[in-house]
Amino acid sequence: MPGKTTPMKLKLVEMNGVTYAEVQDGKPVYETDDGKTVAFDAPGTVATITRLNNEAKTHREAKEAAEGKLKAFEGLDATTARDALDKLSRIDAKKLVDAGDMDAAIQTALKPVQEQLAAAIKDKETLTSSLNREVIGNAFGRSKFASEKLTPAGVDLIRTLYADRIKVEDGKPIGYDQNGQKIYSKARPGEVADFDEIVESLVDSYAFKDHILKSTGHNGTGKQPGSDGTGSGRSMKTSEFQALAPKDRAAFMEKGGTLVD
Missing domain, CATH: 1.10.287 (Helix Hairpins)
Incomplete structure (x- = not known):
């Protein structure tokens, strides 16, 4: 099997002495050795492929x-x-x-x-x-994970910060980890990760991901950052963040800066 994949097994639950496969929203749940669970959405995958095919013409x-x-x-x-x-x-x-x-x-x-x-x-x-x-x-524009999970500035940060980790091969984006190895799918072992899985993997590897995820909320102090564009625990508006140079965006987030809309 090409590449390195995380071992997965079907997650089981027991009820009244009978063992069943755990189902989440109608999808069988698989568990990795590192404790994470993945719900395999076969109908959703087919629907996504159909949607992307329709969008791909232009x-x-x-x-x-x-x-x-x-x-x-x-x-x-x-x-x-x-x-x-x-x-x-x-x-x-x-x-x-x-x-x-x-x-x-x-x-x-x-x-x-x-x-x-x-x-x-x-x-x-x-x-x-x-x-x-x-x-x-x-x-990035079609990514469901990026649109639902990341702030607009977070999408821009991940795209800029990990530009060298996403390469185009045979006309499609391929993700690479910090060791230069291709990122493989957890839901489809043996196959390279699709773009949503690539973005999720890169976000998971970012030490300050809580600052770019929508679910965390951003309740900053309202103070503006210094002229050097660094964070130092302060906050700035998303529009101001997007106007910074890529290196200043990364510095701002890595020093604990937060975004407010």
Whole structure:
């Protein structure tokens, strides 16, 4: 079985001497070795897949358009191209000129090729980065866990703080833990986690998650943070928090800052 998964077993209860599988809201409950319970929602999973398929048309069209542009760069290896550009930049132009008109003509011909190659590499990287941001941004926008459990600022914080832990592979977001291992599903052992499970896992690993979960409430003192954007136990409005630079958002939350709407 690929990856590392948390062992799970069906949670049982006994009533009148008869053992039954525990059911929560009509769903069988499974228990992990670390004491957490997971209610497996098979009908809900099917319904979610159907809903996401209906929502995916616009996003798929945008993705296909971006991929169509990227096809122009198929077979172009960025590392090899950069190495070639670096070597060309070290050529002593004076020696080419001294060697005669032919070498000078070659150097002149090489210059626009270098510029075009550099531009092609930059365009490819820009398109790839834009496509990845689109995929991850749409995933956050559709996430039921993010919309129901996290404050708007909390969503922004998790997306910024763990940007390097969510990667786009084969057109879909894949989560990685702090050890660089893929995050696998607890409800579907052996399969990579879906996006809601990825976000939940990242939130669980955040030391100050109580400050970004809706269920905790935010009753801050109403004082504004210092100009350095750090928390120091103070509070700020969500709109002000979103205006901070990513590093200042993280610093504010890690120092105990709270958000008020």
